[in-house]
Every structure is written in C-alpha cells, then in structure tokens.
Amino acid sequence: MKILSLLLVAGLLCGAVQGREFKGKNGKVIEAEIVSKSPGKVMLKLENGKEVEVPVGSLSEADQLYVAVWESPEDRTKRLKAVKLDEALEAQGFIPLTVTLEEGQMFVSVNADGQALKLLISHQNDQPVLRKSSVDEKGLKLKPVEGGGQILGTCSPDLVGAGDERGIKNLEFLVADLTNMPAGIDGMIGGQVFVDHSARLDFLTKRLWLKVD
Incomplete structure (x- = not known):
C-alpha cells in the first residue's frame, strides 16, 4: 500500500501522462500504462518514463480486472495468429454460404425454407429478387402486389x-419474371442485404459470410 501511495503522489506531481487512470484502494489516482505483468504484480510506466512494480491487490477492483484481462501487443498478436477465420466469424454470428464462379459471374447457394436456391451476386438491386417460376416450382409463398x-x-x-x-x-424478395436471366438461376442477391448483414467474402474457401445475429 505504501508503494502505491508513493506512486500516486509522484504521478499527480508529474502531471498528466498518456495512459489509463489507475485508482488505488486508498482513493488516489494516477495515469500510467501497463508495461508487463506477473502473478500478483503489474509493471506501470509513469510520465517520466520510470517503471515501477505495483501489487495488483493494492488497486481498485475495476483496475484489478483490467490488469487481469490486459495482454501485451506481442501476446495479442500471437493469440490472433492462432485464431482461424471461420471460427472467429461463426463466434460473431456469421453463417457461411457456398460461392461459385461461372463465366465471370459469382453465384451463392442458399436454402430458403428447405428449398435450394442459386442466386446471382449483384449489387444493381438493393432488394433481392426471385424468379417467379422458381417461386412456383419450389412452393414458396408469393404475396401478389397490385398495379x-x-x-x-x-x-x-x-x-x-x-x-x-x-x-x-x-428476408423479403421481390418477385419478377426475370426472362432475360439464364435458366437454372433462381434470382439475385446483394446490395443492401450485404450491407445490413456485414457480408464477408472469403475467396480462398469460396464462401460468403453473412451476419445473422
């Protein structure tokens, strides 16, 4: 406790530093940055560049938690390198959809109420579009519009x-005849759907990731 008190006084006398405010159990506050930590102790760097080791138990509960989860840039880089992209995306609520490339165009395969759909990836339409014949053939529900x-x-x-x-x-699709679209393609998707669901395209694994929660 005496060590922390001396640090807090020294920090206040030195003035503001670039770092984080640390509060001792005695109520004193300093600004410092963590350099490293070891079991039960943390190394803090003050504005004057001096590094002093402080008992973690002498800090406030909030600061003790901060120290517990703090990691050095080196440790963070090592940890992130070990994370697989697909595992990270799934943990964030993304789902993978299969992508194919045919004659310079990209398609994504989706399942809509148990029915497989092949959709052209296109940003020309903000709202996705389905072919009327595909809606009929796959038994999807059509809500007609007037006009x-x-x-x-x-x-x-x-x-x-x-x-x-x-x-x-x-997800609402517009329904149209799409007579100019080649057979075998059920519709188009892209535009605002990709924006709303934070689309991520992985060319290596040929998968499109969409955030669903």
Whole structure:
C-alpha cells in the first residue's frame, strides 16, 4: 500500500501522462500504462518514463480486472495468429454460404425454407429478387402486389441460410419474371442485404459470410 501511495503522489506531481487512470484502494489516482505483468504484480510506466512494480491487490477492483484481462501487443498478436477465420466469424454470428464462379459471374447457394436456391451476386438491386417460376416450382409463398409492372409480388421465406437452424429471418424478395436471366438461376442477391448483414467474402474457401445475429 505504501508503494502505491508513493506512486500516486509522484504521478499527480508529474502531471498528466498518456495512459489509463489507475485508482488505488486508498482513493488516489494516477495515469500510467501497463508495461508487463506477473502473478500478483503489474509493471506501470509513469510520465517520466520510470517503471515501477505495483501489487495488483493494492488497486481498485475495476483496475484489478483490467490488469487481469490486459495482454501485451506481442501476446495479442500471437493469440490472433492462432485464431482461424471461420471460427472467429461463426463466434460473431456469421453463417457461411457456398460461392461459385461461372463465366465471370459469382453465384451463392442458399436454402430458403428447405428449398435450394442459386442466386446471382449483384449489387444493381438493393432488394433481392426471385424468379417467379422458381417461386412456383419450389412452393414458396408469393404475396401478389397490385398495379402490375415488372414486380409481380414479394416472397418472404421464414429462414434463408445454409440449411440449418441459422439464417436470416423473413428476408423479403421481390418477385419478377426475370426472362432475360439464364435458366437454372433462381434470382439475385446483394446490395443492401450485404450491407445490413456485414457480408464477408472469403475467396480462398469460396464462401460468403453473412451476419445473422
């Protein structure tokens, strides 16, 4: 406790430093940065460059917790290098969708209420679009719209994802004839959907990741 008290007084006399405020159990406050830590102790660097070892138990409970989770830049880099990309994305609530490249165009395979869909990745439309014939063939629910025109209605599957319980709920598709689109393609997706779900494209594994929670 005496060591911390001396440090706190010295820090206040030296003035502000670039670092974090540390508070002792005696109520004194200094600004310092952690240099390193060892069991029960932490090395703090003051503004004058002096490094002093302080008992962790002499700090406030909040600062003790901060010291407990603190890691050096070297340790952080080592830890992050060991993390696999797919594991990190899944932990953040992303789901993987299979991507294929055909004749210079990219497609993503999704599952909509148990039905497989092949969608062209396109940013020309903010809202995803499904082919009317695909909606009919796969038994998806169509909600007609009045007024006619190119848009025949909308379709909002309960779950759009990779075929398991994870996915985007009630994603609304516009429904159109899409007569100019080659056979075998069920629609288009991209634009605002990718923005809303923080899309990540992994070219190495050919997977598109979308955040669903």
